[in-house]
Amino acid sequence: MSHVITQSCCNDAGCVAACPVNCIHPTPDEPAFATADMLYVDPATCIDCGACVPECPVDAIVHTDALRPNQQVFVDINAAYYRDHDVRDGLVPFRPAPPTRVHSPARVAVVGAGPAGLYAAAELLTEPNVYVDVIERLPTPLGLIRAGVAPDHPTTKKVGDVLDSTTSSPRFRYLLGIDVGVHVTPDDLSSSYDAVVFAHGAPVSKTVGVPGEDRAGYIGSGDFVAWYNGHPDAAGLAVDLSADRAVVIGNGNVALDVARVLLADPDALATTDIADHALDALRTSTVREVVILGRRGPAQAAFTVGEVAALVDLPADIVVGDPVGDESDADNSAVALLRTLVDTRTRNHDRRLVFRFDTTPRAVLGDRSVTGLEVDHDGSADVIETGLIIGAVGFRGAPLDGLPFDSGAGTVPHRDGRVVDAESGETIAGQYVAGWIKRGARGEIGANRRCAEETARSVIDDLATRTDRRVGNDVVALAERNGACVIDADGWRRIDALPHCGQCGRASAHQDRRRLGPLGRRRRSGTPVRSLIRPGRGSHDAHNGTRRAPDPVWANSSSGLSRPHAFIDKQPQPMHPVSSFSSFSMPSLRCSSVVFHRREARCQSSWLGLVSSGTSAKASCTSDSGMPRRFATDTSATRRSMWRG
Secondary structure: OOEEEOOOOOOOOHHHHHOOOOOEEOOOOOHHHHHOOOOEEOOOOOOOOOOOHHHOOOOOEEEHHHOOHHHOHHHHHHHHHOOOOOOOOOOOOOOOOOOOOOOOOEEEEEEOOOHHHHHHHHHHOOOOOEEEEEEEOOOOOOOHHHHOOOOOOOOHHHHHHHHHHHHHOOOEEEEEOOOEOOOEOHHHHHHHOOEEEEOOOOOEEOOOOOOOOOOEOEEEHHHHHHHHHOOHHHOOOOOOOOOOEEEEEOOOHHHHHHHHHHHOOHHHHOOOOOOHHHHHHHHOOOOOEEEEEOOOOHHHOOOOHHHHHOOOOOOOEEEEOOOOOOHHHOOOHHHHHHHHHHHHOOOOOOOEEEEEOOEEEEEEEOOOEOOEEEEEEOOEEEEEEOOEEEEOOOEEOOOOOOOOOEOOOOEOOEEOOEEEOOOOOOEEEEEEEOOHHHHOOOOOHHHHHHHHHHHHHHHHHHHHHOOOOOOOOOHHHHHHHOOOOOEOHHHHHHHHOOOEOOOOOOEOOOOOOOOOOHHHHHHHHOOOOHHHHOOOOOOEOOOOOOEOOOOOOOOOOOOOOOOOOOOOOOOOOOOOOHHHOOOOOOOOOEEOOEEOOOOOHHHHHHHHHHHHHOOOOOOOOEOOOOOEOOOOOOOHHHHHHOOOO
16 A cells, blocks of 8 residues: 545645655655656555655555545556656755855845745745845635645645745744835835745636627636635625526636535535635525536646645536547546546536537627527537626746736746846846746746755855845835835734634634735725734734844844844744644634634634734644644755755
């Protein structure tokens, strides 16, 4: 027996370094890694030691004896990879971390607190003289891990705990609530930091490019995902689910996420962290059929095997308009699994998921609201009657004043992560990009890690050869003068602390904590966020209440934010937020009809009291004796060193 990797794999690749027998592939050194849907365990090589299990941030590695019925398909998926891949090259060589290269203090700003930004920050902090500020326009970090991952994929969101552990560094600072382009400009950042890494993602849904996309009833997948995930940008969005049929244009992973949410049992979704307004709408939804359209054939489908496997438990019949696959897509494991589901699944549900390939949308029909979609299938015109169309054909970046932008690709032009001036073709000193704004909206969470580390190495290379250092004022004061309400790491920790449900008193250790609920509403109504997040200002150490020594890096700062960037002989020990545990007990999110701070006012007011007072809630990640169930040593720096060189 052995372990297998399941659909929640994030391609972080920490497990590769932990395996003593080189049984997990593809590794970051192998060409196939760049395009792999997931990683795979070789059952013939695995010695069942379990060393990889604690290294997985999303609990994707499971022993074959512990697989749930809907995970059994991964036994063959893992084994099938090794039928045509030669991985007999022996153990992955150990690569020690290089010596310190940046010999004087350097300040780096990272714009965007999503996976790419935090992976870049983690890599930059491997240099002991680099200080990093992560700037984010929202009052919460972690980007699409909170606002993009489907609510029925809770294990995928656990990678956020690993990323958030970067905040424990005394050389790291969160500056949440600063909107670059509104409160500060890229030029302001360039004048205040030795380097600026832009990792603000690709937030704009691509248009399909057919007439009628402006009709009521047509919505981009980005807006729909933000709606059911409770993103503040979608707070005023109303989604009409009164149609019998919904059409999703596109057949990537986001399209399958959207289809699952529309067809899922609302009672099952009630056990997740889906936004309450979305859950209420889904309970009264009349959508009973979702049609997924792909312009090309099954072999070119963009969905991955993990997302197809997530359809196993969907309470809906799965139907394909044309035969699924032929010899040309025999190597596509996702299509092979879809073929198996179609052939073996019992059709006795009142809901249907329909895949239509080789179908091109031509026009959205309807005068003011959607009534149908005109399509072309193998040269024949057809009309699909529907009242809801969701365009899921990808995302693109948005231009930022002062930063070069390729409007065709929707990305910032770069060379090894260094921003390139579009006119001269020369790199711009001190400006860098990482993540989707660098390479386009493609790749899983693990792909952002490799992308961000490449950019961070470029930053370090440049800092190592520069002798000048920029001494500018702290951007916090400037941002606050321009209307920002800045939240630091301690404010975020109070938001992220484990609160108790006001009805049953049970802590919600598994709560994703991405909803700000009343905080967001108060912010929009003008109530100062700082009164809710930061109970006091001053130079006290936020970790232990002691006075801090002056910080030469931030000597010109006029802000009263707590500063983890302090040169003192004995660094204060950071508090242990939830993110310092890589795994902990996770009771249900819900108790009866109450969800932590979102379901009823008494729970909300209790949460706000916790945030504003700075008090700690009792963590459910402790044993009966009160001791932590598992303190996990942060091995991310060790794992990263194995891929450097």
